[in-house]
Amino acid sequence: MLDLKLLRTETEAARAALARRGDADGLDAVLSLDERRRALIPQVEGLKAEQNAAGQAIAAAKKAGEDATEALQAMNDVKARAKALQEELTEVEAQLQPALAKLPNLPDPTAAPQDTVLREVGEPRSPVAEPRDHLELAGAMIDMEAGARLSGSRFAYLKGDLVMLEMALVRWALEKVRGHGHEPVIPPVLVREEALFGTGFLPDTEQQIYHLPQDELYLVGTSEVALASLHAGEILDQASLPVRYAGFSPCFRREAGAAGRDTRGIFRVHQFDKVEMFCFVEPDASQAEHERLLAIEEEILTDLGIPYRVVNIAVDDLGASAAKKYDCEAWLPAQGQYRELTSCSNTTDYQARRLNIRLRPEGGKPQTLHTLNGTAVAVGRTLIAILENHQQEDGTVALPQCLVDAGAPPVLRATT
Incomplete structure (x- = not known):
């Protein structure tokens, strides 16, 4: 398994190394999935934080005897968005690992171009x-x-x-x-x-x-x-x-x-x-x-x-x-x-x-x-x-x- 951090930080060197093996095609798919995964993670975590805040607001409203309808609706909206993004994140991660597993090791610079x-x-x-x-x-x-x-x-x-x-x-x-x-x-x-x-x-x-x-x-x-x-x-x-x-x-x-x-x-x-x-x-x-x-x-x-x-x-x-x-x-x-x-x-x-x-x-x-x-x-x-x-x-x-x-x-x- 290759190091994702290395693939992100040294992309062109990794691409050139994989090209020597004739196996560079899968790299872009891995990087694309990894980029989407890293974009989704903070969004999912942010929505979870919103859910917690909305939950606290609902509890406070009920305790004060106030109408919590709007807070409940807001929480349901956040919950639906969080669920959708979590499902997407789960799917991206399920695709990322097999795609990464298909990439071979990066060849050593001294590995010969032919026997x-x-x-x-x-x-x-x-x-x-x-x-x-x-x-x-x-x-x-x-x-x-x-x-x-x-x-x-x-x-x-x-x-x-x-x-x-x-x-x-x-x-x-x-x-x-x-x-x-x-x-x-x-x-x-x-x-x-x-x-x-x-x-x-x-x-x-x-x-x-x-x-x-x-x-x-x-x-x-x-x-x-x-x-x-x-x-x-x-x-x-x-x-x-x-x-x-x-x-x-x-x-x-x-x-x-x-x-x-x-x-x-x-x-x-x-x-x-x-x-x-x-x-x-x-x-x-x-x-x-x-x-x-x-x-x-x-x-x-x-x-x-x-x-x-x-x-x-x-x-x-x-x-x-x-x-x-x-x-x-x-x-x-x-x-x-x-x-x-x-x-x-x-x-x-x-x-x-x-x-x-x-x-x-x-x-x-x-x-x-x-x-x-x-x-x-x-x-x-x-x-x-x-x-x-x-x-x-x-x-x-x-x-x-x-x-x-x-x-x-x-x-x-x-x-x-």
Whole structure:
């Protein structure tokens, strides 16, 4: 949610920022509604004062035995005008909040006009002469057919050593980010509508979300939703910041509109596991925190021996809540290209304002803080990148030592 006061006082700057995203059209409607609301409020309050005065005059007239007919008529007139204006004010306020909620966050000035590769790390090459993809390397450890029979397309069973690899990867990633100050959390994955609204996924990505209308609950597409709501409605002491979490959860996405793209294997599925980082920070610390999250993501990819590149995401491709976003794209030898693996976003005060999360400076008034999120490990896609980048000529996969130390087998062999 954007700050109405900022939109009023810095209108042209806000308009220019929203225009970069192609979302400036709704600003005038918001400002018009806000102007009418601010004009109505003193009128309604003035009429209430008139009603009180008229009431006192009527009481005084009756007490003195005087005729109160004119005073009664005047009060009825004031009451009718007050009712009409109050109804208009209620309607304006009912329109203002949804209109404001539709406006996306103002992009950071350094958000790129188009996707911009900032750097490439590691050599994008094939470790073998004829690279196999993750399905060939895993064999029966990934059972797409059984998954489809059970749940439909884009579901899979993972089996055997691949399960042990996932468990090792998750444990290792949690230990890694815990060492960077993120408290591990296993959050709920069914949430109420206000949690999705608070993080900016509603109204924005309805077509991607699984909804359970009978229970008025939604399945999350990322634990960012639950982690952001962990402090909804709270005021955090400034001295306690930054507050950092790392959530592990299954994630669910309908992938509406993605038919025909990446349908082979587990790259784009409806259910996957993820370790997600989330941070609550002071406003003037969020830019540095964004770079810190990106550095952790890069450290993870480097330790896993996965070549990657960092992309500053185009401003018109940002989600509603993000002011700026980086993606880390992993090199996949079987595809011969980079593919998105992780992302991290600075959402500034957008989510915190919607969730009413504030900080209390020592001796000062509460103010809205900033939130950020970043993927530590998107498990399915990371498994793909590990298998393909560490495959050997005989079709086995020599797994990174850090995962072996966490419980993964040293070598992964396809089963039949």
